Amino acid sequence: MSIFEYNGSALVAMVGKNCFAIASDRRLGVQLQTIATDFQRISKIHDRLFLGLSGLATDAQTLYQRLVFRHKLYQLREERDMKPETFANLVSAILYEKRFGPYFCQPVIAGLGDEDKPFICTMDSIGAKELAKDFVVAGTASESLYGACESMFKEDMEPEELFETVSQALLSSVDRDCLSGWGGHVYVVTPTEVKERILKGRMD
Amino acid sequence: MECVFGLVGNDFAVVAADTSAVHSILVHKSNEDKIMVLDSHKLIAASGESGDRVQFTEYIQKNVALYQFRNGIPLTTAAAANFTRGELATALRKNPYSVNILLAGYDKETGPSLYYIDYIATLHKVDKGAFGYGSYFSLAMMDRHFHSGMTVKEAIDLVDKCIMEIRSRLVVAPPNFVIKIVDKDGAREYAWRESVKDAAVA
Numbered sequence: 112m113s114i115f116e117y118n119g120s121a122l123v124a125m126v127g128k129n130c131f132a133i134a135s136d137r138r139l140g141v142q143l144q145t146i147a148t149d150f151q152r153i154s155k156i157h158d159r160l161f162l163g164l165s166g167l168a169t170d171a172q173t174l175y176q177r178l179v180f181r182h183k184l185y186q187l188r189e190e191r192d193m194k195p196e197t198f199a200n201l202v203s204a205i206l207y208e209k210r211f212g213p214y215f216c217q218p219v220i221a222g223l224g225d226e227d228k229p230f231i232c233t234m235d236s237i238g239a240k241e242l243a244k245d246f247v248v249a250g251t252a253s254e255s256l257y258g259a260c261e262s263m264f265k266e267d268m269e270p271e272e273l274f275e276t277v278s279q280a281l282l283s284s285v286d287r288d289c290l291s292g293w294g295g296h297v298y299v300v301t302p303t304e305v306k307e308r309i310l311k312g313r314m315d
Numbered sequence: 316m317e318c319v320f321g322l323v324g325n326d327f328a329v330v331a332a333d334t335s336a337v338h339s340i341l342v343h344k345s346n347e348d349k350i351m352v353l354d355s356h357k358l359i360a361a362s363g364e365s366g367d368r369v370q371f372t373e374y375i376q377k378n379v380a381l382y383q384f385r386n387g388i389p390l391t392t393a394a395a396a397n398f399t400r401g402e403l404a405t406a407l408r409k410n411p412y413s414v415n416i417l418l419a420g421y422d423k424e425t426g427p428s429l430y431y432i433d434y435i436a437t438l439h440k441v442d443k444g445a446f447g448y449g450s451y452f453s454l455a456m457m458d459r460h461f462h463s464g465m466t467v468k469e470a471i472d473l474v475d476k477c478i479m480e481i482r483s484r485l486v487v488a489p490p491n492f493v494i495k496i497v498d499k500d501g502a503r504e505y506a507w508r509e510s511v512k513d514a515a516v517a
Contacts, residue, residue: 118437139439144450146431147439169436173404212408 119290120165127273160222165250195222206238255284318449327498328419333489392420403436
């Protein structure tokens with residue numbers, strides 16, 4: 112079994128009208144065994160920037176700690192939050208540092224940039240960035256997620272419709288993947304508020 | 316194969332571990348204590364390679380004590396768990412420890428807690444956790460009978476159910492178990508469950 116599939120994960124980020132949604136599954140497993148059904152894959156870097164880390168959970172935790180450290184230092188020096196584009200470059204650089212002994216993670220970055228323009232991107236485990244205007248996916252359920260998002264996505268969705276779309280795409284994709292699932296965690300971020308919701312899906 | 320499991324009750328946490336020290340087909344001893352008392356209100360139940368297990372848990376224990384000496388206050392359970400994970404993570408790509416850990420503790424402010432720490436430094440706070448082949452049986456029993464806020468009696472009943480299940484269904488089941496508990500009065504040994512006693516030294 113691949114090291115990327117050791118813990119199991121599913122992540123998706125989608126762009127709407129002046130907002131974005133980022134969602135993940137909640138399963139933490141060790142190959143075939145489920146350890147926990149409340150694992151947090153998405154973390155807040157600041158009010159307008161969220162990071163999701165799929166792949167090996169230990170590397171996701173280490174990488175998250177390193178990135179929070181770097182962002183806090185940036186905040187102290189620059190006296191402001193990092194822009195999403197800048198943060199994506201930072202993640203990419205940190206991943207490539209370990210080119211010949213990488214972190215086994217695939218990050219998904221979603222944020223609101225200048226003028227509240229939503230920004231999403233993903234990258235592979237050595238930092239190759241993939242910017243997208245509509246949606247990005249990562250994790251063991253990524254192939255199903257590509258299909259589900261491609262068919263359900265529409266341009267310029269309002270936050271409520273975006274939440275429905277992301278939730279349906281996530282739940283239907285993780286249902287076809289035995290290593291991810293056990294519910295969902297969805298963040299819908301607009302310039303004024305962050306709405307966090309927990310989805311109840313098939314608990315298997 | 317080594318069996319370690321634990322769960323959180325209403326104001327305590329309990330962990331149980333088998334007590335066989337095995338090398339290949341030989342059982343060296345059946346009263347090896349694998350649950351270390353980390354400090355007054357923390358227990359660390361470890362399974363894995365015996366050398367790594369003893370060395371790593373003693374290293375954590377001494378560092379936790381050092382923190383208390385230097386700072387005058389003990390570490391919280393969460394802090395100790397994160398420190399343990401940090402040590403495992405740093406060593407992971409250099410010379411990894413093959414030790415799986417269940418860290419149980421009681422803090423005055425936050426109550427009892429149990430942390431699952433994998434040998435590759437995956438950390439997660441859980442209500443019930445288990446390692447080893449025994450986990451297939453103990454997790455299933457706990458999934459069925461666990462509810463939050465169990466009393467000591469209920470929790471020990473559940474631990475005993477898990478031990479019965481492991482003994483009857485695991486092919487090379489360890490015969491003896493030790494149960495330790497941590498609550499507001501501290502971390503202490505609760506009981507042994509022995510079905511085979513080591514022969515007394517002549």
